[in-house]
Amino acid sequence: MKLKLSLLVAAFGCILTAGTAQAGLIDRGNGMVYDNWLDITWLTDANFAKTSGYHATGLMNWQEATDWAANLEYAGYSDWRLAGVDPDDYTCTPSPGYGFACKGEQNELAGMFSNHLALHGQRLDIHELDPEWHRTAMHQAISNSYLDLMTWQSKSVSNLMSGIYWASTPSNYNGIARYFDTEYGFQSEYETYQHAYAWAVRSGDVAAVQPPIETVPAPTPLTLLVLSLCSMFWLKRRTTR
Numbered sequence: 001m002k003l004k005l006s007l008l009v010a011a012f013g014c015i016l017t018a019g020t021a022q023a024g025l026i027d028r029g030n031g032m033v034y035d036n037w038l039d040i041t042w043l044t045d046a047n048f049a050k051t052s053g054y055h056a057t058g059l060m061n062w063q064e065a066t067d068w069a070a071n072l073e074y075a076g077y078s079d080w081r082l083a084g085v086d087p088d089d090y091t092c093t094p095s096p097g098y099g100f101a102c103k104g105e106q107n108e109l110a111g112m113f114s115n116h117l118a119l120h121g122q123r124l125d126i127h128e129l130d131p132e133w134h135r136t137a138m139h140q141a142i143s144n145s146y147l148d149l150m151t152w153q154s155k156s157v158s159n160l161m162s163g164i165y166w167a168s169t170p171s172n173y174n175g176i177a178r179y180f181d182t183e184y185g186f187q188s189e190y191e192t193y194q195h196a197y198a199w200a201v202r203s204g205d206v207a208a209v210q211p212p213i214e215t216v217p218a219p220t221p222l223t224l225l226v227l228s229l230c231s232m233f234w235l236k237r238r239t240t241r
Contacts (some may be wrong), residue, residue: 121185
């Protein structure tokens with residue numbers, strides 16, 4: 001009996017604190033979503049350069065993409081940049097920072113693709129195909145969804161194109177830039193004169209308030225009453241023994 005009551009009390013504590021520890025995406029409205037793990041805000045349109053009319057296709061060379069993000073003014077903010085990658089991401093295969101199945105916690109583009117949107121590229125490694133590959137043709141929008149931690153509703157990123165996205169993370173070589181390929185789930189480097197997509201992010205949260213704990217489904221009043229009575233009964237038995 002004592003063990004059961006102890007487990008009930010412990011479970012109750014977990015219910016109250018679960019919402020504050022979960023990492024993920026929070027829809028801030030007005031075309032922006034906050035990544036509370038990396039503390040960055042993304043545009044929810046992953047090809048906004050095209051949507052906004054800035055570029056006909058959104059496919060730009062690295063310098064054009066970098067300049068677009070740096071000069072972007074959106075929702076009153078002008079400190080946007082290209083999303084980055086982690087050059088030392090040990091989860092990539094066959095080598096850190098290069099290859100398939102990258103999902104490191106400090107990797108912005110790969111983390112969004114693999115962790116937040118739960119998407120799969122073509123391969124698990126250089127030898128094995130991923131059976132859950134999204135199979136979206138190049139330059140087509142990839143269907144996706146994420147759980148909004150504010151409302152606990154399923155939402156999505158718009159215009160996430162199947163193809164290469166430039167990264168802001170610098171390369172060690174002149175004329176070369178890092179990228180993440182959403183078609184194959186592959187991270188590597190590319191000549192800067194080549195053309196790829198651009199996804200803008202900014203540091204920090206655009207919202208002044210964080211989601212309250214109440215966003216996690218709360219226990220009912222009856223549940224709270226039962227747990228309280230059980231705790232009181234347990235404590236009373238301990239003091240009378």
